[in-house]
Every structure is written in C-alpha cells, then in structure tokens.
Amino acid sequence: MKIISLNIGRPRLVSHNGEPVSTGIVKEPIASRIMMRTLNLDGDRQADLSVHGGASKAVYVYPAEHYEFWKGEFPEMDLPWGMFGENLTTTDLLETEINIGDKFRIGAAEVMVTQPRMPCYKLGLKFGRADIIKRFLQSERTGFYLAVLKEGEVGAGDEFEPFARDTYDVRVSDVTRLYTSEKRNVALLRRAIAVEALPEGWRDYFQDRLDKLT
Numbered sequence: 001m002k003i004i005s006l007n008i009g010r011p012r013l014v015s016h017n018g019e020p021v022s023t024g025i026v027k028e029p030i031a032s033r034i035m036m037r038t039l040n041l042d043g044d045r046q047a048d049l050s051v052h053g054g055a056s057k058a059v060y061v062y063p064a065e066h067y068e069f070w071k072g073e074f075p076e077m078d079l080p081w082g083m084f085g086e087n088l089t090t091t092d093l094l095e096t097e098i099n100i101g102d103k104f105r106i107g108a109a110e111v112m113v114t115q116p117r118m119p120c121y122k123l124g125l126k127f128g129r130a131d132i133i134k135r136f137l138q139s140e141r142t143g144f145y146l147a148v149l150k151e152g153e154v155g156a157g158d159e160f161e162p163f164a165r166d167t168y169d170v171r172v173s174d175v176t177r178l179y180t181s182e183k184r185n186v187a188l189l190r191r192a193i194a195v196e197a198l199p200e201g202w203r204d205y206f207q208d209r210l211d212k213l214t
Contacts, residue, residue, distance in 0.1 A: 101166025101197030108152025
C-alpha cells in the first residue's frame with residue numbers, strides 16, 4: 001500500500017459548450033515532497049468549493065490497478081497518472097477492501113477514508129466524452145477521499161500504514177452501490193448511517209432513503 005504518483009494542479013479555464021469553465025481536475029505528477037494540509041496539498045486547489053474540496057474531501061486517491069481496466073475501455077487514449085484528477089495514485093488500496101473510517105499514516109501525515117468520489121461533468125471534460133460519468137459509476141472504480149487528521153509531508157513512494165480499522169465494516173464500494181445498484185438494501189443502509197466517518201450529507205441521504213423504505 002503506497003503512493004506511486006503524487007499529483008497536484010491549480011484551477012484552469014477549459015471550454016464547455018462554448019463557455020469557459022474553471023476546473024481543478026487537471027493534475028500532474030511531481031517528484032518533490034510536499035505538505036498535506038487539512039484542506040488540500042500544498043500547490044493544489046479545487047475550482048468549485050461548493051462541491052469539491054473541504055475537510056472531508058481534502059485529498060483524492062485513485063488506485064493504479066484501475067488504469068488497466070480503463071486502458072481496455074479506451075485503448076485510443078493516453079492515460080497518465082493523475083488522469084482522473086487524483087492527488088494520490090496508489091497500489092493495494094481498493095474500494096472493495098477499504099472501509100469508510102479506516103485510518104492510515106502516510107509519511108508524516110495521518111488520514112481517514114471518508115467517501116467514494118461521485119463524478120461530475122468535469123470528468124467528461126477531462127476525457128472529452130460525456131459517457132465517462134455513467135461508465136465511471138457503473139464500474140465502481142471510483143477511488144475515494146481522505147480527511148487529513150494530522151498535517152505532514154508526503155511524497156511518492158510513501159507507504160500507507162494502517163493504524164485503525166473502522167468496526168462497522170462499510171466498504172467504500174458499499175457506499176457506491178447504495179447510491180447506484182443497491183438502493184433498497186435496508187441492512188446496509190442502516191450500517192452506513194451508523195458510520196460517523198461518513199459525511200453528514202451521505203448519512204442524511206441514506207436516512208431519507210431508509211425512512212421511505214421502512
């Protein structure tokens with residue numbers, strides 16, 4: 001479990017339906033070590049803070065293992081590390097194995113897994129195709145966000161060292177499935193609502209779903 005690419009970027013203007021749009025999804029690998037802060041990495045910024053960034057979305061992780069899948073889906077495309085807008089491209093940290101609330105040390109920092117990434121139209125802008133949004137969700141290869149519990153310096157090659165496992169055993173992929181294919185899974189909804197590390201917006205959304213089902 002380690003970082004194989006550390007990627008940052010600042011918002012830039014791109015064209016969407018003929019209009020300029022600011023987006024921070026364009027990330028590029030860097031070789032130096034940088035500080036991981038409570039709201040982002042030094043040198044990295046989000047464009048629309050109403051839906052991106054914040055304490056529960058400080059750092060975005062995407063598994064390197066998924067790149068082979070997407071190369072099969074889009075063989076004509078160049079897919080460098082950071083293509084999905086991730087800050088950390090990693091190995092051995094899959095959504096089907098990591099719990100919401102799991103805690104890790106990375107370099108001098110400490111982090112906690114908070115939620116899967118829900119794609120917006122800006123992922124479509126990055127890929128130059130609108131269908132990536134639906135395909136991204138259906139694949140359940142979403143990556144996940146981290147909250148920064150302790151600020152510290154990180155860099156490519158740093159190991160993820162687990163130091164606390166969330167006891168509710170709700171995987172990142174479970175949250176994605178509750179949103180997409182398992183909307184009526186009452187038992188899983190109840191478990192997800194109980195996970196304090198899951199942001200309030202998600203828990204309220206699932207509570208509303210549960211109330212309508214029961």
